[in-house]
Amino acid sequence: MKSFKYEIFTSFIEKNISEGIYMPGHKLPSVREVKDKYQISISTVQSGYEYLMIRGLVISIPKSGYFVATATEKKQEKISSRRKPVVRDPLFKNNLLLTTSLRSGRQLSEFNVAAPGDLLVPQKLLLRTMQQVIREEGASLLRYYPANGSSDLRKTISGYAAGYQTVLPPEELLITDGALQSLYIALSSVCTAGDVIAVESPCVFSVLEIIRVLHLRVIEIPADTQSGFDVDFFRKACEKNTIKAVLLTPNFHNPTGILLSDEKKKDLLRIIQHEGIALIENDIYGDLSFTNKRPLPVKAFDESGLVMTYSSYSKTLAPGIRLGWLSAGRFMERAEQIRFSLGSSVSPVYQETVDRLLKTNSYDRHLRHFRKQLAKNAHLTVRLLSENFPKDTTLLTPSGGYNLWVRMPDQINMEGFYRQCNKIGVRFTPGYTFSFSGIFSNYFRIVFSDNYTTQRIEALRLAGQLAG
């Protein structure tokens, strides 16, 4: 639909310029010619030409008429070609590629992206709720929301956590752009460049990247493949080093899928309270248990305020809903200043949408379906790997989340394996991306967050055969 009368001829001229039919310097039809051809008034034609001049497409030469402007784009090209090429960190670039989807991903069988797959994102629910929010809240969504996030939403999240015996006071909650931003704020609240932190190992690349950007030094704490985070190792590390914070995902850790026992959570809490160390816990997979029991975060046992818990709805609803939270405990004062300095960024539409989904139980209804489906996918993934991959491949069946950590036999040439997989369009996340030290080269992570189609099953079978 044309919104201005003059667009009847300006759109034609614009098209011819962009397609190179009208070259720079080309004389354009006179005002009278345009008027007669399109049956519009002289003032409309003049407005149209003024519009094209504002856009830099046309120039007016007094007493001669209108002409196509000389190519401004070419000038810009010259300037930009003189600039140095953009330098990108090769490690960052490589790992980013390995953990994100390819644009041409439609025909690929990707098992490397840790987010709900297209078949499992509750599209209708999300779009319907967003539409309701826009219809009912109207222009108020266009204003700034409070820097810490909507107070209603903070109360709702707090009430939701109370449902699993976890106290997250609304005044200690910050609404963030997602879990990674929460982590950035949490770490910046307690550390400065050069500080030492303890991090579970293996650990996802995105988290390692934040640590790198903040110039922190790291002690990697091994996560045993059966019981997870090695608390004794951590205790000893605390005796020998000044550790500012410890970072872990106790519930359905990514990539191992391990759920830390409540005993271990309490042990860990005793250590950090004794040492006065901040514990930053990622509870992003906590809502995705395959059983009906929602595991407790360490925060549920904490009375010291040293535990900061964070999460988001990227893994449970959709990663495009950019909304996370951080319960900052005793570090709230610093955390809210850092949050503020990052800008008032979470869209009110997302804040109101998530608030409604939580309040109306729609989120819980979606989770019930999603968790059941994930349990089926976990079962099928384990079966396909056991049946099709080499005999000595080892893995641990997770009880929640959607990550599975696979160890391949030592003799397998992993580089060759990934190369072959790429050829048939199968993508896993290589183990070496999960540590600063490049260990875990014989591991890979497989994500089962999407339903299995015949094509995906076949792809996994083929990948197993390629491994030999």
Ligand SMILES: Cc1ncc(COP(=O)(O)O)c(C=O)c1O
């Ligand atoms: C452990 C972990 N934390 C954080 C994130 C990112 O979450 P968000 O999209 O909410 O920033 C991911 C996924 O990429 C993850 O696996």
